[in-house]
Amino acid sequence: MKPTLALMTGDPAGIGPELVARLCARPETTARANVLLVSSAAVVEQGQRDAGVTFAVTHGTAESVRGRDFDTPVLLDWRGVDMVPTVRGAVDAANGRFMLDGLAEALALAQADVADAVCFAPLNKAALRAGGMRHPDELHYFCELLEFAGPCIEFNVLDTLWTSRVTSHVPLKDVSSLITREAIVEGIALLTRGLQAAGLAAPRIAVCGLNPHNGDNGAFGREELDVIGPAVEAARAAGWPADGPFPADTAFVRATRGGGQGYDGVLTMYHDQGQIAMKLMGFDRGVTVPGGLPIPIATPAHGTAYDLVGQGRANTGAMENAFALACRMGERRRVRP
DSSP states (O other): OEEEEEEOOOOOTTHHHHHHHHTSSSSHHHHHHHHEEEEEEEHHHHHHHHHHHHOEEEEEOHHHHOOOOSOOOEEEEOTTOOOSSSSSSOOHHHHHHHHHHHHHEEEEEEEEOOOOEEEEOOOHHHHHHHHOSSSSSHHHHHHHHHOOOSOEEEEETTTTTTEEEEOOOSEEEEHHOOOOOOHHHHHHHHHHHHHHHHTTOOOEEEEEOSGGGGGGGGGGGGHIIIIIIHHHHHHTTTTTTOEEEEOOOOOOHHTTTTTTTTTTTEEESSSSHHHHHHHHHHHTTTTTEESSSSSSSEEEOOOOOOGTSSOOOOOHHHHHHHHHHHHHHHHHOOOOO
């Protein structure tokens, strides 16, 4: 059977509905996976108008699609089925609530073994908070919904290169105090398992240093000597192979070398250390994966692009990549009978 994906249209005020419409209008999409649309009829129709495409949609329930293949996207009847965006191209509380409820529905489908994986179009954090989210980001919201208390972090994926980070949405002044041997070992393990879940049996991981020139033997900081280097050795001893630490300004040069000399994943110490490199290399292709969770999830790494809404020119590259990665991870999960 094909993998079944719960595909949520993201922020109805952004380009998400257009991206999903372009994706669903392509025959190769429904040939690759069974698509469960988690959205409203009004939002799906608006997406088709923005994209200038049409595609057939059937209506159904979770039980009506469980355990079978289908060739037409199925729009599930849930509490937001008649929802119309109150504001387009701007932060709006009603749209934030729509996203929160839609994400909860998509995760519930995966928990109930109706869907193998979840894929969603871009979200807007300000709208999510206006709609009632109390968490710093959607990853922590997912943990609450799934009642998951284990380690998790955000992965960013560009083609075959994955990155993760030891610290995420925290002020830069706090980064050094949050970098511990345990956190780095955990980060290496999470990134390795994430790559394995996507089908790579023995991934190679590079670990970044924190300071300029890797601290230059302690001249510009000792984190590499006292914390990061010992953590890499501890990870190896625990069965999680990794190399480093490498100076952050050359780590991605090493990672992208050809001829089998590169790396599959890079563990950075803080958010922008990896994000700047990944977005510079492929802003319109990058994918975000909430890593460590029991359910495979993928989404484009870019935002809602309010300035492009309704213009019919949103780039689908990252959405296509997110969908393809969710399919691969869903196939490996394969919980459906």
